[in-house]
Amino acid sequence: MIVRRFRPLFALLLCLPTLACSTVQQGIEVTVELDPIAAPSVATSDAGQPIVIARGVLALGSVELLPCVDETTQSLRIGQDPDILHVEGSPTLLGTPAARSLASPASLTLGVLRPPPGEYCKIRQLYFTADSDAIGIEADQVGDSMQLEGELAGAPFRLRADATLQVITELDSPLRLDPGRTNTATVALTSTPGAWFTGLSFDADRERDDALALLVNLQALLGATVR
Amino acid sequence: MRAELVAVLCLGLAAVTGACSDAAESPTPGPDASSAIDASAPPIEPEPTDGDYVWRIPPGFPKPKVPIENPMSQAKVELGRHLFYDTRLSENRTTSCESCHHQELAFTDGLAQSVGSTGEVHPRSAQSLVNVGYASALTWQNDLLTTLEIQGRVPLFGDDPVELGMRGREELLLTRLQDVPRYTDLFTRAFPDDEAPISVKNVLYALSAFQRTLISGDSAYDRFLQGDRDAIDDAAKRGRELFFSERMECFHCHGGFGFADAVSHEGTAFVEKPFHNNALYNIDGKGGYPLPSRGLIDVSARAEDMGRFKAPTLRNIEVTAPYMHDGSIQTLEEVVEHYARGGRRVDEGPGKGDGASSPLKSEFVRGFIATEQEKADLVAFLRSLTDHGFLRDARHANPWSTP
Numbered sequence: 001m002i003v004r005r006f007r008p009l010f011a012l013l014l015c016l017p018t019l020a021c022s023t024v025q026q027g028i029e030v031t032v033e034l035d036p037i038a039a040p041s042v043a044t045s046d047a048g049q050p051i052v053i054a055r056g057v058l059a060l061g062s063v064e065l066l067p068c069v070d071e072t073t074q075s076l077r078i079g080q081d082p083d084i085l086h087v088e089g090s091p092t093l094l095g096t097p098a099a100r101s102l103a104s105p106a107s108l109t110l111g112v113l114r115p116p117p118g119e120y121c122k123i124r125q126l127y128f129t130a131d132s133d134a135i136g137i138e139a140d141q142v143g144d145s146m147q148l149e150g151e152l153a154g155a156p157f158r159l160r161a162d163a164t165l166q167v168i169t170e171l172d173s174p175l176r177l178d179p180g181r182t183n184t185a186t187v188a189l190t191s192t193p194g195a196w197f198t199g200l201s202f203d204a205d206r207e208r209d210d211a212l213a214l215l216v217n218l219q220a221l222l223g224a225t226v227r
Numbered sequence: 228m229r230a231e232l233v234a235v236l237c238l239g240l241a242a243v244t245g246a247c248s249d250a251a252e253s254p255t256p257g258p259d260a261s262s263a264i265d266a267s268a269p270p271i272e273p274e275p276t277d278g279d280y281v282w283r284i285p286p287g288f289p290k291p292k293v294p295i296e297n298p299m300s301q302a303k304v305e306l307g308r309h310l311f312y313d314t315r316l317s318e319n320r321t322t323s324c325e326s327c328h329h330q331e332l333a334f335t336d337g338l339a340q341s342v343g344s345t346g347e348v349h350p351r352s353a354q355s356l357v358n359v360g361y362a363s364a365l366t367w368q369n370d371l372l373t374t375l376e377i378q379g380r381v382p383l384f385g386d387d388p389v390e391l392g393m394r395g396r397e398e399l400l401l402t403r404l405q406d407v408p409r410y411t412d413l414f415t416r417a418f419p420d421d422e423a424p425i426s427v428k429n430v431l432y433a434l435s436a437f438q439r440t441l442i443s444g445d446s447a448y449d450r451f452l453q454g455d456r457d458a459i460d461d462a463a464k465r466g467r468e469l470f471f472s473e474r475m476e477c478f479h480c481h482g483g484f485g486f487a488d489a490v491s492h493e494g495t496a497f498v499e500k501p502f503h504n505n506a507l508y509n510i511d512g513k514g515g516y517p518l519p520s521r522g523l524i525d526v527s528a529r530a531e532d533m534g535r536f537k538a539p540t541l542r543n544i545e546v547t548a549p550y551m552h553d554g555s556i557q558t559l560e561e562v563v564e565h566y567a568r569g570g571r572r573v574d575e576g577p578g579k580g581d582g583a584s585s586p587l588k589s590e591f592v593r594g595f596i597a598t599e600q601e602k603a604d605l606v607a608f609l610r611s612l613t614d615h616g617f618l619r620d621a622r623h624a625n626p627w628s629t630p
Contacts, residue, residue, distance in 0.1 A: 163594030164474045208583045
């Protein structure tokens with residue numbers, strides 16, 4: 001009697017798992033990888049003195065996919081709190097802090113973005129002062145966005161900066177993410193070998209300015225690509 | 228000692244005026260109100276009122292907080308405006324509030340360090356009075372002056388440095404005001420319940436009421452926020468992106484409707500009075516600032532307050548050069564360079580040292596790598612914060628210039 005009365009309900013309950021199983025999550029995933037930063041094979045100062053790199057780090061704060069629409073239009077959210085730009089993460093922004101070595105060829109899969117469908121034309125990297133929980137950071141590197149230690153003509157040097165660095169790379173062709181067609185992609189942060197030390201004085205009294213000059217040089221060598 | 232420090236500090240947001248002749252209602256030097264634009268500026272939403280005073284509050288702005296003991300009234304504001312522009316308020320009748328707070332310069336004076344009525348050079352620059360009614364900290368480095376009514380005593384009666392130089396001359400001040408027929412009428416209307424309306428307290432109250440009306444919120448950027456997408460150019464739009472970015476961090480200390488962080492208004496639950504060390508100096512490797520102005524430490528005596536100053540509003544910043552508490556930076560471009568470096572390096576003189584290495588500097592002054600174009604864009608955005616109507620608003624102009 002009871003079974004008969006509630007037969008429709010039982011039938012519905014029996015169907016629920018089936019309904020759930022039939023739902024397909026068709027997400028888009030973009031994996032973010034960090035390639036090793038290419039150190040110069042032969043490093044010298046502007047004065048021609050040899051430089052040996054011993055240890056160094058660049059503290060990555062975020063990686064962001066920028067859509068192929070006018071950037072300004074995109075983020076001018078009229079009437080909204082501008083602080084909305086101050087976010088830790090979003091479907092297009094991976095806010096996982098990580099230390100990129102400037103001295104050893106280390107690579108890392110940083111994480112996965114799940115952006116909405118669309119076309120993305122630029123990759124933005126931001127380097128900040130490192131927190132203690134940044135992947136790969138060492139205790140004496142916390143609080144800096146860049147550190148580099150080495151020797152100049154046999155004499156030790158150490159450059160430190162807490163400045164913020166932004167690198168925006170325009171992709172050769174837009175990254176088109178389309179459910180059912182391109183569901184996965186890999187964005188790799190890359191670098192090209194080049195002159196790191198142009199414009200640095202290595203004057204002990206100019207350490208900060210040298211560190212900022214090094215950041216400018218690195219900025220020109222860092223990039224990103226889609227694989 | 229504490230009282231002395233208070234008296235010495237801060238250049239005075241308010242001031243007082245006195246006319247050049249005794250009983251005559253002679254006009255004092257100042258902006259010519261007849262050339263000012265009509266202040267019927269932009270339409271402002273439901274006009275809140277205090278008594279018969281109708282606020283003209285820009286869109287997005289809250290209502291200013293008004294002390295219960297000094298309610299607003301139109302008559303009081305008008306009296307305060309007269310006093311503000313009157314050199315009778317200085318002992319030697321040379322100086323008024325306006326002498327250090329010119330309307331066309333967003334109520335600053337264009338000097339690195341202001342000069343008092345006796346010629347004494349002040350340790351700091353005159354702060355803008357723009358939106359001062361919203362300020363929770365009124366001066367560069369003093370967190371004890373919490374209301375305009377209290378703060379007004381500093382320029383009027385302070386003697387280290389001398390601003391208006393009226394300390395011990397209160398009776399002289401009142402006598403001068405009593406001798407001016409216009410003031411008899413103005414004080415009576417402003418304080419109708421007072422048996423003797425011309426008093427020091429009422430001078431301070433009226434000046435405060437006037438200053439609370441100095442509300443600026445109709446810059447090109449404001450119009451842009453209200454939907455006029457052409458109100459600012461592309462450079463300013465890009466600069467806005469940078470200003471509010473994590474990379475440059477400007478908005479942390481200069482955010483909100485006032486482009487300042489020391490803000491209080493009606494409905495404010497927790498009043499913050501933040502002061503920041505922005506890495507201008509580091510004379511000893513420990514973050515030290517040179518005398519005579521070392522920041523909040525001069526009031527609090529706490530070591531961690533070395534170099535901590537109020538972050539001023541950036542509204543109308545274009546016209547308030549030179550910049551910083553001591554006017555030591557001349558242009559907005561140099562200001563941006565200072566922050567890009569994460570602190571200033573001074574190679575010689577009493578300020579010698581590298582502020583960027585200061586252990587006391589704010590966490591938001593880290594420096595950033597930016598292109599020349601980006602720096603120019605940031606400056607373009609700062610210039611879009613100029614409220615030209617405010618700078619010429621007849622309601623704030625010298626009343627002695629009009630018949």
